[in-house]
Amino acid sequence: MAINKLTITLFLLISLAFSHCLAFRVEVQEFEPPQQEGQQGPGGGSSEGWDEEATNPYHFGQQSFKNFFQSQEGFVKMLPKFTKRSSTLFRGIENYRFLFQEMEPNTFLVPHHLDADYVFIVVQGKGLIGFVKDTASESFQITKGDVVRVPSTVTHFFANTNSTVPLRLAKIAVPANVPGHFQVFFPAHSQFHQSYFTGFSKDVLTASFNVPEELLGGLIRGPQQGQGIMRRVSPDQIKELTKHATSPSNKDKDKKDKHKDRSTFMSPFNLLTQDAIYSNKFGHYHEAHPKRFSQLQDLGIAVGWVNMTQGSLFLPQFNSETTFVTFVENGCARFEMASPYTFQGDQQQQPWFGPGQEEETEEEMGGQVHKIVSRVCKGEVFILPAGHPFAILSQDQNFVAVGFGIHASNSNRTFLAGQDNMLSNLNTVATRLSFGLGSKMAEKLFTSQNYSHFAPTTPSHQFPEKPKPAFQSIFNLAGF
Amino acid sequence: MAINKLTITLFLLISLAFSHCLAFRVEVQEFEPPQQEGQQGPGGGSSEGWDEEATNPYHFGQQSFKNFFQSQEGFVKMLPKFTKRSSTLFRGIENYRFLFQEMEPNTFLVPHHLDADYVFIVVQGKGLIGFVKDTASESFQITKGDVVRVPSTVTHFFANTNSTVPLRLAKIAVPANVPGHFQVFFPAHSQFHQSYFTGFSKDVLTASFNVPEELLGGLIRGPQQGQGIMRRVSPDQIKELTKHATSPSNKDKDKKDKHKDRSTFMSPFNLLTQDAIYSNKFGHYHEAHPKRFSQLQDLGIAVGWVNMTQGSLFLPQFNSETTFVTFVENGCARFEMASPYTFQGDQQQQPWFGPGQEEETEEEMGGQVHKIVSRVCKGEVFILPAGHPFAILSQDQNFVAVGFGIHASNSNRTFLAGQDNMLSNLNTVATRLSFGLGSKMAEKLFTSQNYSHFAPTTPSHQFPEKPKPAFQSIFNLAGF
Amino acid sequence: MAINKLTITLFLLISLAFSHCLAFRVEVQEFEPPQQEGQQGPGGGSSEGWDEEATNPYHFGQQSFKNFFQSQEGFVKMLPKFTKRSSTLFRGIENYRFLFQEMEPNTFLVPHHLDADYVFIVVQGKGLIGFVKDTASESFQITKGDVVRVPSTVTHFFANTNSTVPLRLAKIAVPANVPGHFQVFFPAHSQFHQSYFTGFSKDVLTASFNVPEELLGGLIRGPQQGQGIMRRVSPDQIKELTKHATSPSNKDKDKKDKHKDRSTFMSPFNLLTQDAIYSNKFGHYHEAHPKRFSQLQDLGIAVGWVNMTQGSLFLPQFNSETTFVTFVENGCARFEMASPYTFQGDQQQQPWFGPGQEEETEEEMGGQVHKIVSRVCKGEVFILPAGHPFAILSQDQNFVAVGFGIHASNSNRTFLAGQDNMLSNLNTVATRLSFGLGSKMAEKLFTSQNYSHFAPTTPSHQFPEKPKPAFQSIFNLAGF
Incomplete structure (x- = not known):
């Protein structure tokens, strides 16, 4: 047991050291638009001269x-x-x-x-x-x-x-x-x-x-x-x-x-006069559920409204059955999502699966997880598919977005971090078998966040200014 | 205001004068089968030697x-x-x-x-x-x-x-x-x-x-x-x-x-012993709705039976969600429909959108309305898609047809003319903003028809006998 | 009437004599794997060295x-x-x-x-x-x-x-x-x-x-x-x-x-502790219906478990709306099914209808019935589509299979033989008009089986050992 723990710790340190530098490289590449071009988009609603849409199927500029x-x-x-x-x-x-x-x-x-x-x-x-x-x-x-x-x-x-x-x-x-x-x-x-x-x-x-x-x-x-x-x-x-x-x-x-x-x-109803279902000083989230509003019932559509203060984080989460079509009304945010799908992002003609390509992409059982990252700004749309873990970080001002949740009638939401996070309910032995952590470390990992739903982003995690590599797809496998 | 009205009236006269002759040309071409061939179809159920199906996707001979x-x-x-x-x-x-x-x-x-x-x-x-x-x-x-x-x-x-x-x-x-x-x-x-x-x-x-x-x-x-x-x-x-x-x-x-x-x-039930939902001396319409008849409920199918006297008009209307598949049991009728879709009616090989052509036809936002007109007779079928305004004119004898309404559970019907017409409820200022008519003219337009659902066709609107042009698609944009 | 009966009897004898030899030929070809190769599959779950999948779309080895x-x-x-x-x-x-x-x-x-x-x-x-x-x-x-x-x-x-x-x-x-x-x-x-x-x-x-x-x-x-x-x-x-x-x-x-x-x-529930819905000394069938188990309700999936003793027959039957995906857990069985579809079983590249081939196969109104026969063993899957009559014969040991019934909410099952068989309820004149049998013969045909649901197979119907013909598709039209 002692040896085991030592091995674990050693390995953990080595892998962390490795992941550390790699992680930054990935992030740099993701969040450093080609500044040398220096051109802003027309008006506040642009994606700031940096069009990543060519490689992110979930983002509509x-x-x-x-x-x-x-x-x-x-x-x-x-x-x-x-x-x-x-x-x-x-x-x-x-x-x-x-x-x-x-x-x-x-x-x-x-x-x-x-x-x-x-x-x-x-x-x-x-x-x-x-x-x-x-x-x-x-x-x-x-x-x-x-x-x-x-x-x-x-x-x-x-x-x-x-x-x-x-x-x-x-x-x-x-x-x-x-x-x-x-x-x-x-x-x-x-x-x-x-x-x-x-x-x-x-x-x-x-x-x-x-x-x-x-x-x-x-x-x-x-x-x-x-x-x-x-x-x-x-x-x-x-x-x-x-x-x-x-x-x-x-x-x-x-x-x-x-x-x-x-x-x-x-009859219209006002979403903002309904009680927010999640609310703290970092953000508010209102949602009209099709089971509560007869107007939405037969369509099974939910309507959500999120308002996040500058530099806040909507904690990692996923929806069970709903896919959200989200429209940004104010500010910019980074949305991050884990996807098991592979994208052919560098093919100019057919950037994603087109009709007829489905067959080849079906049996993807490789077990890789792809990092989907986009900066989304006013006037743009991003899609949050059911079952996919995602997080949203507001940027330099208040971030306001509305979302239409499709297939929402029986859907629920699971948070992966924060006080109500699902993984904190995994029992000790299952945690150890899954994550290989001592129960105390696991407890620390899943219980250190005192906020629910919305949390601050700490300054230590700002993106350092580093030169951007010549070209690298945003869809690299996350190489921690 | 006075000048405005004058301009309106002048323009109205000019445009009417123009539309007048053009309208007739269109109608002639539509309703004058090539008489020189002189051949009738085999029996009463034919389309009278004139097959327009090649250009009308909603008509099945x-x-x-x-x-x-x-x-x-x-x-x-x-x-x-x-x-x-x-x-x-x-x-x-x-x-x-x-x-x-x-x-x-x-x-x-x-x-x-x-x-x-x-x-x-x-x-x-x-x-x-x-x-x-x-x-x-x-x-x-x-x-x-x-x-x-x-x-x-x-x-x-x-x-x-x-x-x-x-x-x-x-x-x-x-x-x-x-x-x-x-x-x-x-x-x-x-x-x-x-x-x-x-x-x-x-x-x-x-x-x-x-x-x-x-x-x-x-x-x-x-x-x-x-x-x-x-x-x-x-x-x-x-x-x-x-x-x-x-x-x-x-x-x-x-x-x-x-x-x-x-x-x-x-268990069978008889549709004709049910009260007609629309009835006057020009026609009767019976309908079995899936919400009332358990036999139809799970399929969401409505069954309709229309019986129109000679020379009558089933007033312009549309169904909200139901598409009707209509079979003619007796007589002939002209059905007219407004469609925003464009048809490639003159291509012999692929008269309409085939599989795979969908992509090109999707974003049709041109705002044009196409006139769909067909003479339908005993033994033939025509389709009335949801949301599309249509009217039916019985011809030289009683017209009887049955229809199966698909997706009928929550559908309703809106009449665009007759006593119950929807547009008469548009308030005065909205009418003026939309149609540019003085409120009195609008009132006249939407309130002059005293019949509901079925109305007579006046003799003044018979089709004049004119020579048919060499070839012209029935899907000309209506050129009033 | 007398002459008619004579003709019928004569024809019946002749056609039976013909069907007799042909039927055996078909069966031989179906159930005689190429023994000269003599290779068994790896373990008990194999299909015994004989892959018929190339010609049976309903069987997944x-x-x-x-x-x-x-x-x-x-x-x-x-x-x-x-x-x-x-x-x-x-x-x-x-x-x-x-x-x-x-x-x-x-x-x-x-x-x-x-x-x-x-x-x-x-x-x-x-x-x-x-x-x-x-x-x-x-x-x-x-x-x-x-x-x-x-x-x-x-x-x-x-x-x-x-x-x-x-x-x-x-x-x-x-x-x-x-x-x-x-x-x-x-x-x-x-x-x-x-x-x-x-x-x-x-x-x-x-x-x-x-x-x-x-x-x-x-x-x-x-x-x-x-x-x-x-x-x-x-x-x-x-x-x-x-x-x-x-x-x-x-x-x-x-x-x-x-x-x-x-x-x-x-919450789990145990299917085997539920009362069997069909049970006698030849077999048992348990089924959890989506209307009775809230766990299955919204998915409309039924779960079935069949256990047949050696040499038993699950009588010919069909499901009204359910298609069963059936997995064999123990033993082997022969499943037989009547299909009105034609299969291109001998084309190596595209053994069945692929995407895009649908159009040609649509209007199959030829009225032919095809015999679908497969030997299915432990670890294999076979599909029983709605409306298609099928029967299952257990082979040399107990046969156990589980099935997932898709679209099961309103489905029911009709047996074509056994005490509860549907055809015994056809009235005399309709039987005579349909089958051309005297009412006594019809009575005999549809009432001689005293067992319900499961019945024995008699030893006289074992497959004789005959040499297999060079090649013949399993999808021959049944040539009785």
Whole structure:
């Protein structure tokens, strides 16, 4: 036993010495962007002149988005189908699409419907959403933190009712007809989007509306030839629109709810006024779970909001069944993740598993763990797949991100560090058999962290300034 | 404001003038089959010598069907997997197969089971279905409008008990093993279909049945070498078969229901004796919803039956989540639909998105709306995808069609015209912002139709006789 | 009528005479391995030197397995994705993976989690499973017949606590992230499998655990450089591990169940102490149905255990919706199945439908039935697809097999022979119309077997020793 311990200690020292220098090399290479180029990205939302996306399939920079619509009044942009990046890694979330919508102050987005259900959260600004149903119309005032479920094919419009702040919405859509694909349908015509009434013959339209042909032009084309789907509105119109809107708090339920289920179903709720499920001085995490909110129930989608103070750490953890699609609203963070998958990160043509490559990558039973590291900043998206341990470090300012948790209905979260960490419950003999540590060392390892969920990062672990090696993939096996 | 209105009106007039002539051109081309050929299709069920299917993915003419079985006693035919036509458009209904079965008077279809659940509706005739279970056998008399759920692998047989009228059944199948594919299993041998006992060795069969080998021949081959799965039956046999059958109305529930759930589950109900959900002098629409009928519940399939008088219009509408597979039982109709998808309708080899083409067609955010128009007649099928606005115009006689609504459990229907039209609920300022109409004009547009759901088509909107242009795709962007 | 009967009888005799000799030829070819080679497989679990797998897609011999891990302490092996063998036949079970785990006496399998749910059954031996949760740790003693549900991402370890008998587990896994694919995550390092903490930077780890860097080495590497994930344990360690374990029977529920649902969810139950659902002197069949056991409910997986005496027959039957993945634990059996699918069994490169070949095989409406016959032995797997009639004959010793039934929630089983056989309920006229037999003959055929579910095979049906023909596919159409 004594000899054994001696051997262990010796080996431990040697391996630590070795891992020490190697570890730093890896980190340097990971976190030292090529400074000689010295170019910052355009605006605060960039990834600071350093695009690592070419080797990290879980990170979607701003250039990954495609514009669905863009004008001076705002934009709607969308990430490609996740399976376009990797048909293997993202098959489980193939039928989900991430969108981001920004409307300038005092603008209106014309009524439309999607052949998709979606959920959005207001990440900034104030406005309203109007639902147009066959029995009635109902508008809700929306503000930062409000979560709204928009059911498939319900016609709705938006307005930014604020005169100074843009209205920013993060959305996750679940297509109804074609997995991963949806379409937007507009009853009214605009510059780049035809009215769906264009799909009908004139005789069908005149018979349908029982009006002379002359009136149809207004329906099909409208006079605003030059206007896009987002339009400037006057303060008077804002006033009139707002007059009809209910704010989530002052909603007079008794009067309106002829169709109770449906109404509740589409009523916004505010995520930030819910109690945070994790909270200390380093960070807060709010989560709306599909089991608690009827709006999210049938989609099985959770919505999370994390706010971390500068230099904090969201402790290592994993979700049991949920894959989170996470959008950064403020600041930058480093996200780190352990992945058992191998990526062909250096092949320019086919950076990750494309369709058809799946077969070769299936039986990966090599037992290697790959270090996935990315710096993610405002306007970018990163994916946290189920079962994969990850951690998030906020950087030089407050870090705010919202996440949509897919397949969340029966999912839970396991922390690997902090007071509630799972491994501290491993019994002594199993710990010793697994980690080969004396029980006291194991106790120390799994019990020294007094904080839960969020913890400080100590200054001793800053990244030293070292020259970056010529080229090395971020996906080197972690070589401790 | 005044100037604005003037501009609007001027523009409206100009654009209407333009759209007027163009619209007619489009319609002419759409509805003028090449009359110079002058050939009608064989019988009333044809598409009248004019096959537009090459350019309309939502329309399946009679030649699209494949024969599963055909003899003098009747036939069973089936549409190919919908994804064979378009893997993109029809991925959501990939696992559903449409079948049509017709049995001549006084015929019997031998017992069989499918590795698929299915639902059928009797569109014409009278007969019976017999279920053979391990505890008992149960037969039901079936007649026009009866809907029956046949669970996967339940052995059953059919008879047309009428001596003059064919028995016609429309079916939708949901395969259990292989998405979109199923097999039919017969315990008895017939001319073109082997008994599944053929799959066992003789020693297994003799041991299983504990009979001498000589008896097995009857099991495996049977004496009816020349007989197909549909067989003529004598009036005596009809009498004997019917003797055992329960008609849905006179069913003695207390006596039979040892296995209540299962029995109810497979009991026919008549759709046409249910109250019509939409009804006026122009048409009736009956619908069995999966939430109300336990037979349809787990499959989430709705069954609809529409009956329109000559020259009527089923007003523009869309379903929120349901895609309807619709079979025409009588007459002809024009169906019109607005689609945001682009079709490569003029490529002969690959008329629509085939497998592997999906990638290119994904990010269609062009905002164009395409006019889908088809004349559909008796024996043909058309698809109404969720979220897509469509309208149906009956032609020169009564139009009768049945539809199977897929993913119907939480779906609802929105009308875009008629008294209950959704757009009439858009508030004044939103209407003006969207359509650019004065509130009075908008009111006129959305409130002039006094009928709901079904409306007349006025004679002024008949199609003028004009020469057809040499060639033009039906999928021209609607060029109003 | 008299003439008719004569013709029938004559034809029956002729066809029987013909079928007689052909049937034997087929059987000979099927069950006579090339004895001239005279080589037995290594150990009792081989398929006796005769590999028929090349022509039977439903049979997976031992060489089909891939090693996930193998050492002197034991192994974990896994079948490839079923769709790798046939994308058509096995698409319905694409997301299920079969694994087999064997641990030598006195061994420990280190803690790990999968991004997959799984269910296992102990087919041999005694041991324990330990679950490590964020609130507590809980260990259960497991023994032959115990069924355990391991939820996705729950950390757990195993031990074989017996000093002489290997612990053998059959497992079915349901991946959570990527359909059909899962990964294994280890918190501790071993020879071939890295700790998932290797995925994090050193600064994240020191901040997370709030420990000096020196302690991390133990976490990341551990001292057991040469040890695999399975490790020898001393009798003292076994004692200590067992001390913490609850056996299913003596579990003190009141004390432990702080988290009742979760605990019950993961509690083992013993399948063999449940009443057998079919039982006589020829065999027993136990089944745990997902509707009765909360552990299996959400996965919809049934677990079955069949034990047949030498020379017995599990009567012809089919499952309505369940496909069974069956693992042989003892002895050999012949399984026979009727299939309407055609297999390209003699093409060496692509023995069955590969991806992309589906289209051609779809519309198989030829009505032929193919005889699927295989000899399956200890350590092998065979698949029983829903709706397909099959029978199992035990051979020269007791036959024991366990099966995982996929999509079992609403499935039921229909027997085609024996006292409860479904066809005996077909009424007289339908029987005569279908089988062309006089009602007395039919009665004899379907009522002569007095046993239910299991029956004897008579000695007269042994396979005669005949020379094997040069080559003939096992997939000949059964040529009776």
